[in-house]
Amino acid sequence: MTTINTIQKSPRPVRKPPAVRARGTGSVLAFGLPLAVIGLICLAAPLLPLPDPALQTLGDALQPPVWMDGGNWSHPLGTDHLGRDVLSRIVHGGQLTFVIAIVGMLAGAIPGTLAGLVSGFYRGAADAVISRFVEAQLALPFILLAIAIIASRGRSLAVLILVLALIGWAQYARVVRAETLSLRERPFVLGLRCAGVPTLRILLRHMLPNLAGTVLVLTTLQIGTVILAESALSFLGLGVVSPQISWGAMLADGRDQLSHAWWVAAFPGLAITIVVLLVNLLGDAMRSWLDPKKRRY
Amino acid sequence: MGTVLELRNLTIEAATARGTQVLVDAVDLTLEGGEILGLIGESGSGKTTTVRSVLGLLDRNVSVASGEVVVLGEQVQAPGRQNVDRVRGRHVGMVFQGASSSLNPLMRVRRQLREVVRTHLPKLSAEERDARIAHVISRMGFTEVDRVLDSFPHQLSGGMRQRIAIALAVVTEPEVLITDECTSALDVTTQAEVVDLLGSLTAGSGMGTVFVTHDLMLASEICDRIAVMYAGQIVEMGTAKDVVHRPRHPYTRALLAAIPSWDGGEIKAIDGAAPRITEDWTGCRFAPRCPRAEQICTTGQVPWVEVPGGDHARCHFALENDRGEAFLPASSQA
């Protein structure tokens, strides 16, 4: 048997685990790259040869996209009821959409992760209190809560970010708490504690890096949620309002033109769908990349 | 009593990333009604694959490459052909290792039994069906029949669950019962109960039982005949008494030497591990670990040697012991 073993153990490295990993990397790139390109295009909007998104040319109002009768290349995706270029507004609106998504996501991720870490690591009273708050947060219908806050505080970007942070933090807290609970029982953490390493150091230097994968995946998926939430609020007139542009706000404008100028509402919605779908695919790909065993979920 | 199960030249292969692996190689077995046949081997020897093929429960990448399985004279498995639906549960019952995991945890015992009876004996009236179920439960040694039937699996002990699993396998009165390591997860007392139960179910009935285990001593207690498997082949077959008392194959002897005995004898583990068998393997599978191996063992086919007394062993030296001395004729030994 030993001879057989040595024959099989050729100097070439075992190739199987890296193969699984490589496939994960492939799909992370496949979804991440287009997303990055879309993001860069939106950020570079002022540099692109696009008409001013706010420029109203009433004579050009409600022009259809280029492939329809009456459309032309000066407005490839048509114009809205004020004659503003739809393509230019989508690209410029993407800026605010992305910025709000990322800031809103971070505003939820940081307190949520810390709350989950504390709750899972210390357990006991801290856990009981935090868990109840998490559950309370999840019990509040998000848009209703947003409406309640916005109705008394008025609309502003700060309020919008606060509202978006509120939908996110509980998710992080819940997931990070569960991960921390299992992580703290692992031998290396026990070892660190026996060695007298200060708790704060264990938390920040040893637990947090081990949670990074989970948080990264959640963060990615959460960007999609935040984009959808922002667009819903803006659509209801509670988020971004004129003259600022976001995709959700464009949809609100487009709704009134639906029966005679479908393109005004169709394209911003398509942009949201594509970006959120890419974000979700990226999140799923990252999850299976970081942990091939959990691929199925 | 007639032959109820036959495996003829059965070869089973697995398609793996590293090529074709032979899991079961040209196995010939027959099972008579009323007998218990022990199938012995360490994990990975192919014994579980062999019996699972009888019911067509092989993994997706595993298939019958040649030979056939015959139940009650009818072919149920052959290369590219599978006809197991008719016999599953009706003519062949099977009991698995770990009874807790072979019962639906969300269904009462009664419903699980009724489902089996209704599937295979649809013509029975509701009264006949329930009478049969109550009967089989009391045969399993339960006294509080209704309490057991109204229980969920988690409300019963491990031994009770294993007896329920046996009840589920025999309630249709099959001609073949296959038990795969069905006592391994049980404590010794419970194990004895289950083994006694299998003995009483089989003896004098028309049903033959295949008792798959890695425990040679346990097998010798209840089996009529024993087949020893190693690396996909049957290496020795004979009456339980002969296999345990006059082992003809070095592997069987090694297995017996590895059993701790209460007289304080030395326990000898077998060095090395069973090889992975590919199609181009030549010679005896046990040769790399065999104390008796010689040049001849690593080339060509190993003969299936009949020894005086009727037993068989797959060994060039089946008529000698590990020191190379010839066995005395069986008659003069006893």
Next chain:
Amino acid sequence: MIRFLAGKAVQGIATLIIAVSVAFFLARGTGNPVREMLGDLASAEQVAQLNAQLGLDRPLSVQYLHFLGDLVTGNLGDSLRYGSSNLELIQSRLPASIQLAAAAMFIAVLFGVPLGIWAALREGRLADRLASAVALAGQSIPLFWLGLMLILLFAVGLGWLPAGQSTGFSSLILPAVTLSTLPMAQIARLTRSSMSEVLGEAFLSAAQARGIPRWRIVLIHALQNASLPVITIIALQAGTLLSGAITVEFVFAWPGLGTLATQAVQTRDFSLIQAIVVFGAAVFVVVNLIVDLLYGVLDPRIRDGVA
């Protein structure tokens, strides 16, 4: 089991109190709705007068205690706009919301569960990937936009279905289909993962060895064991749809709770908004309790406290 449920009920009440308190302080503690109600042009006297009228000039703690005290007696306050009790307003809109949520959940379960089972049975193959992609798309589409596009296609373009208002069965179809998208996607994904886990369990191959027909193994034994997480998501989604269908109700002008809430925002009726938030949180807590109860009913191991 009773003690288990009693514990859950206490937890639920605590959750509810925290939830409504959070909502109260977030909404009232951070700003004064009167400013929003009257606009920037209002004089200081007008603001002070309305403040006094609504009791908003009292200290926040006093307002909070009043608010909690009213809740305990089941009083959700009166609408500033309609003058009638908030509870009555909610009750008058509830049937429309229930109708829409029930229709949407019916569609979601009808398609989501079979899609999930189908994907699990073909795990890793093309059909599975296809089903996963469909589910993921369902989670990525903004529902109100999907609603607009469906109106465009079926109401404006083809003229088959009405675009809005509750005017009988045909007007229910588009909003229900739109609203079903997200729960359908979630149900499909969860059914798939739960089923694929159960399908690997030993008791199913044991059932196969007993000759149980394949359809029974999949649809009875496996589905039964995979159903708990699926039922949970169904219940939670149903609860959310009741008060969370705001954008879809808005798009289709559906006269339910969501539209009531958007109208309340437009009229700055913060009392009514607050009442709807409390109602939504209460529904969530009650649904959670029902789920806990269902667990005990469906899984004898939970009932016996062994799992």
